[in-house]
Amino acid sequence: MSSVDLLVPELKSGDAIGAHTLLLRDVFVAQGATVRFVAQQPSSMNEDVLLVSAWKKPGDLIVLQHGIGSLLAEAVIKRRLPAVLNYHNITPPEFVEAWDADHIAGLRWGRAQLHQLAPLAPRAVADSQYNANELIDVGFADVRVAPVLWNVRKGNDRQVDHDAPVILFVGRVAANKCHHDLIAALAALTTTHPTARLVVVGSPASESYQRALDAFAKRLGVGGHVDFVGAVDDATLAAHLANAAVFLCLSEHEGFCVPVVEAMAAGVPVIAYDAAVLSETVGDAGILLGDKTPHAVATAVARVLDEPGLEQHLIDRGRQRADDFSLAVSSKAHRAAFDGLVAR
Template sequence: MAVELVYFTGRKGGTESYARRLFGALGELPDAGVELVGIAGRELRAAPPSWFPGEIVHLPVAGESRPQWAAAVALAVGPRARALRADLLHCPANFGPVLHVLPTVVTVHDLLPLRHPEWVPGGRAAAVRRLQRRTLAVADRIIADSAATAADIEAVGGRAAADVDVVPLGAPPVSASVSAGVRRPATAGRPFVLAGGNRMPHKNFARLIEAWALIPAGERPLLVVTGSHGADPLVDEVRRHGLAADVDLRGWVDAAELADLYATASAYVFPTLFEGFGLPVLEAMAAGCPVLASDLPVLHEAGGDAMETFDPASAPGIAAAVRRLVANPARQAELRAAGLRRAAELTWRRAAEQTVASYRRAAAARTP
C-alpha cells in the first residue's frame, strides 16, 4: 500500500503530527496485514523518517512548495503508486488524485477551503476549492477526524455519509513524570500561558492578543505563542497593544522545547474559530497542561468536559476565562487530572486500527 508523503517537510504542524503518530502506531499493530511504501518529496530524502514503517521512494518535487505539492498529489502520486504495484493509496493531508488510478483513501482533516474560502491565504482559494472538490469526488473512502468534519463532507463536499469513516485522532503517550504529577517552575521566569498554531485568520490570535490587553497589568501572565515561520504577522498586534513585555512570539519550536513549554505553562489557550478536530487540545492534555479552548462542538469531541471554554468571538470573554483559571491553582489541578483521563481514552492505536478498517472497505469496494 502506498502513502502520499510529499507534503511532509517537518515544518507543517498538525498534519505532520498526524502522519508521525498514525503510521508509527500502524507499524506496531501485530496483525494489520499492511505493507507500506511512502511516496515523498525532496525533504524526506535529506531526512529519512524513523517513524515510517516502510520503504520511502521520492519524487523530484519540493513539498515546501505548495504548487509543487498540489501538482504532485493531484497528478503524479497515483501513477507512481500504480507503478509500484500498490493495491491502495492513502493520502493523509486533505487532498488526493484528480483521476482514479487505484483504490484511494483520503484523510480530510477539515473543509476550510469550502467552508471559509475567505481564510485561505493568497490567491489560491479557487484552485484549492477545485482540488478539494475533485479529491472528494474521486476518493473511494474518506477518513474524517471528527463527526463535525464528516457532516461538512456530506453537507458541502457532496459525499454520502456511508462513504466516510470517522476516525478520531489520538493523544501522544503520557510521560512517567506527567503521570506522577511532576510540575516544574516556569522556565520563562514568571507564570505563563501557552498558545500555538499557524497564523491563518481562523486561529484567532489577533483577538487573543486583544484579550491579553484587557487583563489588568497586575494579573497579566506572560503569553507565549509558538508556531510561526519567519516574520511573525502578530508583531504589529503586540506593538499596537503595548504588550512587548507580556507576549513572547516564540516562533517555530522543536518537539523538545514544546514539551518543556507544556510542562511549565499554567494553561494552554486555544482561541480558534474553526477546526477539523483540535489535536493541540489532546496534546496539551497528555502533557498535563490545563486547557482553555473555544466553545466549539468539534473541540468538545476532542476534549470532552476536561477543559474550560470561552466564546472565541469575545475578547472580554477570553480575558475573563484566562484570569479565572490563572488565579485558581486548584482548578488547574482538576483540569490536569481530567485532561490525562481524556487523553487516555483517545489513543493512536485505536486510530490505526480504525484506519486499517477503512483501507479494507476501500479495497473491498473495488474488488470485482
C-alpha cells in the first residue's frame, strides 16, 4: 500500500486549492493509499496536518500543490525530492505589480521555483491545457491534464428579475480579474438598461485596487449600481447565482476559473473575455469576446438579456458543459493522471 504526502501551503475553507487537495485525498484513499497532509501552517479546518518543519521522512508519492511560492516547494527543491507537481497556475506578477507590492514577491518566488522543480518532477498534473502549456514551456517532461477537483453544485431555481437584471462576477478582487472592466461595461450598459446592477462576490485581495474600484464606480455615476458583497458562504453564493441574469468574466488571467463552472452549473448564461484559459473552460457554452471595450461588452450583455432564445441556449449548453467538470469526471481524470504512481 502506497503512502502519499499531499503538500499544500494551507488547508482552509473557501479556498479552491484547499478544497481540491481534500478531494484529491479521497481519490488516493479510494485506491488504497494512506494519505497525510503536509502544510506550512496548521489547518483552520478540522484536519490533521504535518508541518513542513517536522516533515522528515517523505511518503512513497509526494504531490505538491503549487499556486504561489511556498516553503513546501523550497523543501522539495533543497532535498531534491521527486515530487509530482499539481499546478494551479501563478498569476503573472505584471498584472498586479502596480497594486500589490507585497504580494508579487510570492508570485515571483513561485514562478522561479517552477524552474527548479521541473528537473525533479517525475510528472506534473495541470488543471487545464493552458496551465499544462506553461509547464511544458518551463521544461516539465511528463505533463498531464486533469480539471480541478470541485464539488460542482447544481444551484437553486433561477429567480431572475429581468426588470432589474443582475450582472454577477465571482472571484477575488484582484487586478488580474479586471473588475474595473466590469464597472466600465456596466456604465455602458446602463445607457440602454438603466436598472442593470453589478454584483461582485469575493474577498478583496488588494485594498488599493478595491479603493480604486469604489472611486471609479462613483466617478462613472454607477456607484449605486455596484455591490461588492465580499466573501460569502455557499448558501449565499447559491442565492446570488439564482438571481443573476448573466455571469460576466473579463479577467485577463485565469488558470481554470471555477466560478465560471459554478455559474454554468447553476444555469447562469456566461459571457467572458477570451483570454488565458477561458476558451478552454467555457468552450461553446458561453459567449467569448475578443474585444472588451465597454460598449462591446455591453452589447453582448444586452443581447443575452434581450434574446430569450440565446439565453436559454446558453443555460442549457452551460449545464451540459458543467457536467464535464463534475466531481466524478474530474476524479476519474485524476486517477488517470496519476496512473502508475500509486502502488496498490
